[in-house]
Amino acid sequence: MEKMAYIRILRDLREDADLTQTQVAEILGTSQTMYARYERGANEMPIHHLITLSRYYQVSTDYLLGLDTNR
Amino acid sequence: MEKMAYIRILRDLREDADLTQTQVAEILGTSQTMYARYERGANEMPIHHLITLSRYYQVSTDYLLGLDTNR
Numbered sequence: 001m002e003k004m005a006y007i008r009i010l011r012d013l014r015e016d017a018d019l020t021q022t023q024v025a026e027i028l029g030t031s032q033t034m035y036a037r038y039e040r041g042a043n044e045m046p047i048h049h050l051i052t053l054s055r056y057y058q059v060s061t062d063y064l065l066g067l068d069t070n071r
Numbered sequence: 072m073e074k075m076a077y078i079r080i081l082r083d084l085r086e087d088a089d090l091t092q093t094q095v096a097e098i099l100g101t102s103q104t105m106y107a108r109y110e111r112g113a114n115e116m117p118i119h120h121l122i123t124l125s126r127y128y129q130v131s132t133d134y135l136l137g138l139d140t141n142r
Contacts, residue, residue, distance in 0.1 A: 006118075047077075047115050051136060060139070061132040065122060068131070 005066025007041045013057045013064070027056055076137025078112045084128045084135070098127055
């Protein structure tokens, strides 16, 4: 997978929404520690979190994964 | 997540391509046993497999996840 594209997009979407890692972790029902691991690519984010975030940020999962430049 | 949509689409794409679970497992570099668990929803498929399959079947990840009816 394009791991670098994916983690950059994850961080950019969060920062564009003016959210902290803790706030996004709460949206996902996970800890800040675990979310931080997803955002730096230490752990791969599960698909159900991918879906939750694509809805929250109103972007496609293809955009979030760096497969499509259109939101 | 729409688990039922996702696993039905996973199976339909495989059957439309006339592939066995063993063949798709080989594409993913995993075992038939593990792939079968993804297809029946016993385990959630990792994101890197989602990306591999969306490329292989030439569909969007949104389509594969049941979030978009357009391929």
